[in-house]
Amino acid sequence: MNETQAPSARAKAARPLSDRWYSYLLVAPSLVVILFFALIPLFYAVYVAFHAADLTAGTFIGGFVGLDNFRDMLNNDLFWDAIGRTLTIAVAAVCAEMILGTALAFLVNQLRWFRGPIRALFLLPLAAAPAAVSMIWRYMYDNEFGVYNALTAGVGLPVVNWLGGARTAPLAIILFDIWQWTPFVMLIVLAGLQALPKEPFEAAELDGARFWMVLRRLTFPMLAPVMSLVFVLRAIDTFRLYDPVATMTMGGPGTATETVSYYVYRVGLKYFRMDQASAMSLLVLFAIVVFTGLALRPLMRYHAERAKRG
Amino acid sequence: MRTKPPITARDLVLLVLAIAVLIVFMFPIYWMITTSFKSSGDILVNPPRWTFRPTWQNYVYAFEVANFGGYIRNTLIVALISTTIVLVVGTLAAYSFARYNVGGGNIMFFILTTRMMPAVAVVFPFFLIFKTVGSTGVGQFLQLGLDRLGTLAVCYTVFNLPFAIWLLHSFFQDIPAELEDSARMDGYSRWQALWRIVFPLAAPGIAVTAIFCLLFSWNEYLFAFVLTRDLATTITLGVAAFWTQRGVDWGPLSAAATICVVPMVAFALLLQRYIVRGLTFGAVRG
Numbered sequence: 276m277n278e279t280q281a282p283s284a285r286a287k288a289a290r291p292l293s294d295r296w297y298s299y300l301l302v303a304p305s306l307v308v309i310l311f312f313a314l315i316p317l318f319y320a321v322y323v324a325f326h327a328a329d330l331t332a333g334t335f336i337g338g339f340v341g342l343d344n345f346r347d348m349l350n351n352d353l354f355w356d357a358i359g360r361t362l363t364i365a366v367a368a369v370c371a372e373m374i375l376g377t378a379l380a381f382l383v384n385q386l387r388w389f390r391g392p393i394r395a396l397f398l399l400p401l402a403a404a405p406a407a408v409s410m411i412w413r414y415m416y417d418n419e420f421g422v423y424n425a426l427t428a429g430v431g432l433p434v435v436n437w438l439g440g441a442r443t444a445p446l447a448i449i450l451f452d453i454w455q456w457t458p459f460v461m462l463i464v465l466a467g468l469q470a471l472p473k474e475p476f477e478a479a480e481l482d483g484a485r486f487w488m489v490l491r492r493l494t495f496p497m498l499a500p501v502m503s504l505v506f507v508l509r510a511i512d513t514f515r516l517y518d519p520v521a522t523m524t525m526g527g528p529g530t531a532t533e534t535v536s537y538y539v540y541r542v543g544l545k546y547f548r549m550d551q552a553s554a555m556s557l558l559v560l561f562a563i564v565v566f567t568g569l570a571l572r573p574l575m576r577y578h579a580e581r582a583k584r585g
Numbered sequence: 586m587r588t589k590p591p592i593t594a595r596d597l598v599l600l601v602l603a604i605a606v607l608i609v610f611m612f613p614i615y616w617m618i619t620t621s622f623k624s625s626g627d628i629l630v631n632p633p634r635w636t637f638r639p640t641w642q643n644y645v646y647a648f649e650v651a652n653f654g655g656y657i658r659n660t661l662i663v664a665l666i667s668t669t670i671v672l673v674v675g676t677l678a679a680y681s682f683a684r685y686n687v688g689g690g691n692i693m694f695f696i697l698t699t700r701m702m703p704a705v706a707v708v709f710p711f712f713l714i715f716k717t718v719g720s721t722g723v724g725q726f727l728q729l730g731l732d733r734l735g736t737l738a739v740c741y742t743v744f745n746l747p748f749a750i751w752l753l754h755s756f757f758q759d760i761p762a763e764l765e766d767s768a769r770m771d772g773y774s775r776w777q778a779l780w781r782i783v784f785p786l787a788a789p790g791i792a793v794t795a796i797f798c799l800l801f802s803w804n805e806y807l808f809a810f811v812l813t814r815d816l817a818t819t820i821t822l823g824v825a826a827f828w829t830q831r832g833v834d835w836g837p838l839s840a841a842a843t844i845c846v847v848p849m850v851a852f853a854l855l856l857q858r859y860i861v862r863g864l865t866f867g868a869v870r871g
Binding site: 295304305306309313315316317319382383385392395396399400402403404405407408410412414415419457463467501504505511514515545556557559560563567568582 | 592599600603606607611616617628629630653670675677678680687690692696698699701703704708709710711712713739743745747750778796799804806807810820822824828835838839842845846852854857860865869871
């Protein structure tokens with residue numbers, strides 16, 4: 276609290292509730308909800324991960340097994356394959372989205388006409404439910420009736436069985452993600468571009484600075500905070516990728532598109548090994564919490580302070 | 586005031602380029618909507634048909650045979666209940682974080698971390714917990730348990746609350762504390778100043794947050810997929826349900842997907858000014 280306000284604050288001490296308690300009281304309901312419904316499942320997952328919980332064996336939660344589930348997880352090649360696959364898909368998708376989205380933001384920013392309507396239309400993929408539109412993509416990818424093959428055949432390319440091939444199916448998932456999330460990068464970089472101060476650029480123009488020089492020395496350094504934030508948010512999101520995998524490929528063909536989220540789901544609710552699934556989800560959770568703390572936290576703090584300065 | 590530079594060829598080239606990219610991005614939506622008006626004879630053909638005689642059949646099928654109206658009802662109930670709870674508790678917390686800086690940012694960040702948890706990490710504990718709760722009398726009374734709407738409402742509340750607190754926090758920060766202080770000088774109590782001065786000013790932000798919460802609940806898939814079977818099926822599941830063991834009916838599926846996507850697109854256009862702020866949890870003001 277502010278030093279100069281101290282006397283008046285003390286004068287009001289006779290009030291039934293101090294500011295401190297009042298502020299806690301306002302936060303309390305939310306914290307109760309979050310602690311109750313986020314931490315209880317978490318502790319429950321920890322509990323299950325240390326016990327045998329094979330639903331097919333008839334017992335709901337069996338005996339204490341110590342670290343067995345974690346040991347099995349570390350030795351489980353399928354799990355590590357799924358992590359590797361997820362990282363590959365995430366890196367490819369996020370890099371493409373960053374490059375395309377940034378280029379698109381520069382393009383839209385330079386437009387002389389229709390900037391508003393074009394920006395608005397790019398919102399559409401973002402608002403669409405991934406589980407619903409990916410079903411449509413499944414039809415569009417179809418190797419018999421799909422429109423993508425018809426379009427590529429029109430320019431003389433061979434027909435591709437997009438979702439049927441172990442090499443093309445991950446690409447199909449990546450392309451879908453790019454379609455849905457490039458507009459996200461574009462909108463945020465565009466917002467960053469429009470918030471840039473005019474003066475340094477006018478000075479650079481007067482000094483006769485080259486276009487690339489301005490881009491490298493002025494534009495990108497000034498956009499860096501916004502672009503890092505988009506990158507981190509996208510990285511967290513793609514690492515959790517589930518919806519399009521579940522609806523478009525179901526992890527297939529074989530395990531070609533099985534992401535961590537999908538694999539953990541399959542272990543838990545297809546093989547009913549809740550103990551294994553809990554151990555794996557704890558590891559994934561841990562990875563995300565660490566990454567969030569190291570990467571997202573400083574960025575959110577930076578932006579909050581910048582907003583406060585106005 | 587600078588005079589506008591003359592129109593150059595560059596302006597035209599950029600516009601054409603932007604429209605070309607836009608067409609690529611709009612195409613799946615276009616294809617979804619046109620397929621929803623095609624009869625099956627126009628859908629299962631190679632090469633695909635670009636012109637066709639439109640029909641309402643698929644929509645009739647979606648509502649009359651596939652019970653899509655019921656899915657929409659379920660989704661709306663769940664979304665409205667969870668959004669209401671989120672707004673009531675979230676607004677108070679966000680205000681307190683913005684004005685009193687409770688926890689010095691640490692609690693806020695803990696809240697954000699819960700939002701980043703992969704859904705798959707919490708869905709199994711939820712599954713097991715609600716399986717147990719559903720067999721008790723209280724659970725049945727509150728509609729909690731597997732395949733119950735109350736369960737989904739709880740999940741979406743937990744899922745949306747951290748988001749709402751962050752977004753609302755950014756709106757409360759934009760309201761100068763001086764306004765409240767002067768109301769206090771005029772004899773308002775803390776609570777009165779909050780209700781009569783701060784909340785009315787924050788109304789647009791609260792509305793924006795509400796629409797985002799509705800949108801996220803409407804589009805959610807994983808929780809609904811794991812925790813419901815039949816009675817509490819939501820709209821995204823309803824769309825995916827057209828893919829069956831026997832094959833897939835693309836026409837009704839496209840109609841269902843269109844019904845699922847179009848209202849949210851309308852919402853997104855409504856949110857236009859705030860979409861950047863919402864998607865970055867309030868960090869980038871846009």
